[in-house]
Amino acid sequence: MSPAKRIAFIGNSLPRRCGIATFTTDLQQAIASSDVNTSIVAMNDHADGYDYPFSVHCQISDQRLESYAHAADFLNEGRFDVVSLQHEFGIFGGEAGSHLMALLSRLTMPVVTTLHTVLAEPNAAQRDVMERIVDASARIVVMAEKGRDLLRAVYRLPADKIEVIAHGIPEFAFVEPDEAKERLGFGGRSVILTFGLLSPNKGIEVMIDAMPSILRRRPDAIYVVLGATHPHLVRERGESYRESLMSRVRELGVEDHVVFLDQFVDQATLLGFISMCDVYVTPYLNEAQMTSGTLSYSFGLGKAVVSTPYWHARELLADGRGILVPFGDAVAIGNEIAGLLTDAPRRQDMRLRAYASSRSMTWERTAKRYLAAFETARRGRVLNAVAGSSQPRALMATAPPPEMQTGHLLSMCDDTGLFQHAVHSVPDRSHGYCVDDNARALLLASALNGTGESRLPETLTTRFTSFVQHAWNPDRRRFRNFMSFERRWLEEAGSEDSHGRSLWALGVCARDDASAPRRQWAAALFAEALPIIERFSSPRAWAFALLGLDAHCTTVVAASVRTLLADRLLGLLATVETPGWIWFEDGLSYDNARLPQAMIATGLAMKVPAYVEAGLRSLRWLTHLQTTPTGLFRPVGSESFGDRRSPPKVFDQQPLEATATISACLAAWRADGDPQWRNDAACAFAWFLGDNDLSVPLVDLDTGACRDGLHRDRPNENRGGESVVSYLLSLAEIRQLARVSGDRPKLAPLRALHA
Structure with missing residues (x-):
């Protein structure tokens, strides 16, 4: 290499x-x-x-x-x-x-x-x-x-x-300080130096308090404080800290022996000042300081150094290469510096030790x-x-999946059903309700009927089913979608996709609901609403209906519709697919992974390998498209919707896509047993927990709330109905996977939000 x-x-x-x-x-x-x-x-x-x-x-x-x-x-x-x-x-x-x-x-x-x-x-x-x-x-x-x-x-x-x-450290010759002293105007003085941006943690006041005792033994001593005040401190407090130091100098009567040079100097100037000092002092107050550039520089120029025992100094100045004094101890600092200034041989020996041991530190x-x-x-x-x-990052962690928390879901519901939107975490009544979200919520209620989870309250499941029933318009043979807060339907027939999703929820409810009468209701409404799907042109509506048929297909009519819809999707793929675009449409939109999931599920149920293979092939392509080079899940951004055969845009990213991908990948894993599908599902779930492009968690583990997605520069702080149900559906699948597999999918919340 x-x-x-x-x-x-x-x-x-x-x-x-x-x-x-x-x-x-x-x-x-x-x-x-x-x-x-x-x-x-x-x-x-x-x-x-x-x-x-x-x-x-x-x-x-x-x-x-x-x-x-x-x-x-x-x-x-x-x-x-x-x-x-x-x-x-x-x-x-x-x-x-x-x-x-x-x-x-x-x-x-x-x-x-x-x-x-x-x-x-x-x-x-x-x-x-x-x-x-x-x-x-x-x-x-x-x-x-x-x-x-x-x-x-x-x-x-x-x-x-x-x-x-x-x-x-820079390469610099070992020199005596006299020449630099003359050049900088300190000739004939015993110079003590501190350099760095002034801030309270530097301990300058402790060194100032030590000056009277130093002067009693070395009257020619002068303490030079070189450096501007830290810019952040200036923005917050102006020059009040520097002024307090100067005030202390006046109180002690050492004005002629302490010099403040308010400068941020370049390297050449700094080296000149260090070379002219007799003792370099770092009286810092924080033991946890791991490194000090000025300590390294002064040490590398062969200076006698007196320092408090922060971590870097403790190592660098060991074995006689410098002197350590207790934190905040002006008496100790004064004694040691005065001792060095009055003992030239000792000071010179310390200088030589420091210079010799620093040669490995040159830049x-x-x-x-x-x-x-x-x-x-x-x-x-x-x-x-x-x-x-x-491996995907999600598999490198070791914590089990989060606990199921439905507090936010409950807060997003009233006696009508699940609200569409929220302002932050507060339900937004102005946008009312939709059958899309209440059908999703019914899917969640069914998912939580399984072993190992607490069911949703019976009254809540009843509201979701009642909403779906009320959405049915028998005159049009269609489900309405949007309802105002005043319980007024805003349309006679909703979108094809909302109809397909309602069928999906009804099919699953007919199979999995805990209540026998409710299962009968779901089966009856499913049978009534299914035939019109043949007239639809939306591939997603077909896919949603196929997922419902995967759960409930008990009649000849249902079986015929299932074959028709699966053949349509297979035909779309055959028509649109090229070597670089293995997909059912010329563009990518929302809930993309539901299309291959529907093909895989239908193929397994009907024992038609062509359906399964089409689903696996298209999902493999989509998964590759939604995985970054570093292994992050990156769902198709909504800015891509409408683009034709183009790489997906990164933002906005929505929880719906992660949920669809998890379900599809687990369906693929059940189809061919390739563990990579489980890895891909794990990566998609980790997106909720912070393993995403912005490294921001979307979920509140305490309430089950989920942010509405990722913008280019920030998360969407609203936590609406679609998002909370999407997260909880994904969590239910991941937790069920852990139970039936006999092990834990290795999914760790990287930095889950507790708010």
Whole structure:
């Protein structure tokens, strides 16, 4: 395998002012010097963005979910060999940075993620996001052994997936500070330096409090605080933090010995300041800081360093390479710094130890280690492909299917039936009801009559059946579809599809309902409403009717209709199908998978192999079309409806399509026993739980509510009747599969919504 030639970096980028931006830019430049084509995908934290260099080829607006998807498209279309992700909490949008998953879930190349922070005690959202990032990454890089330990202990990551690569440093000669002091205006002073974006967690106030004790032993000492205030802090509080530090300096009377340089400096200027200091101090207050670029730089330039014992410092400064002091202890910091400033031999010995041990950290060597990690990730991807070990993400998890919860369904019903729509989770009376949704609800009631589930309340099932009965218009021999909230029918006859779906529900009710009188009612109305289906031209109406006939076909008339409809679908496929378009129509619409499902079910019932084969062949084509290169289920987007023989558009995505695909794939599995069909069903179900293009869960596991779908940039926050029934029908099938198979389909809610 030839070495990677195109590598992309995702993270902040200079001139944005933060440590991640500096690191991303430095790493990209170091890799680019190795004759590799590189590109940066930069995170923007405000609408105006930044004046980026030419190395930035794509930008992401951190709070816009759509922007992450566009970045994934850029990377996939650019055919990059590897993506290097720089992860830090706070730079990606969504809860705990969850928007990032909308990008990672769509990438077709391996991802090597550098974790700049590894939390020992993450909250639930942070843990969830971290686990999903780790799962999406081929390799994980941390900059300290503590990071490796935490990944193994807290996140159960295997050791062979983790690389420890130290923070890179520039190549810089070991020099004495006097020349730089003269050049920068600090000649004749004992210089203590801190550099970085000012924020309260840096502990600058502790160092200021230490200055009086230092000055008693070293009167020429001066503390230089180099760095602008963190931009986010400026936006929230202005310069109040810097002003509070300056006020403390005045209170202590050390104005001549503390200098604030409000600058965000380039690397050359920073190296000049570091080279002129006698002691570098990082008095940070957060033990969990996994890495510090300024600590690495000062260490790499051979500086005597005094630091609090955050994780990175504890490792880097061990064995006499620096001095550690307790957090927030101004007395200890003062004593140690004063001791170093008054003991030149000790200070020089510490400098030499630091410089010698840092040679492996230069950017040139760091780049080589990253390139090796990239190649390991690529080899792993190739080996997985050869071994055929790539599986749908849904099968890689281990939790059982969620519990059946019908609370939201109940709230979406009144004494008439199931409401069509909701505003968020509140039923929307203005759109009334439809037979489509109430027929679906009747299918759900029948599905929950099986072993292992709690039935719907009898009164609720009665409402659904009553609605279907009331929808029947005997004068037209058709079902009406739409009813206003005032219980007024808005049409004399509904669509052909709504008629077909009503037949489907009646057929299943006639077979599966718990009430014998209701089964008799369903059979009678089914027989009355079936004959007119022969006049219909809608392939979906035919398919829905065939699914009803699969459940209830007890007369010669019904058998004749079943053969007629199946032959029509078979004829459509024969007429429309080409090598690249194995489908019944010239375009894709809604409920697509119901067509092959109907053919498979009918073929099995009638023992007609041609029907089964047609269903399997068309479903295989559709399933391939609805699966991304990374194994995500991506249903045909509604923006595709009406397109002729074109690849489906991605959005809007609707729960109805996932439900149809699950049913069809399980029908295919029962037909030919290929376990891949179960995998495909699992992937489609995982779409509900967050394994989708936006990495957003659609369901509330506590109530059974389901969002109405995925827009290009966000989920649809409404939770209407069709969506809740679609999810619950899918859940019922997956749970039944687990029971009859004697095992658990390995389906885990990646980040199910509890709201």
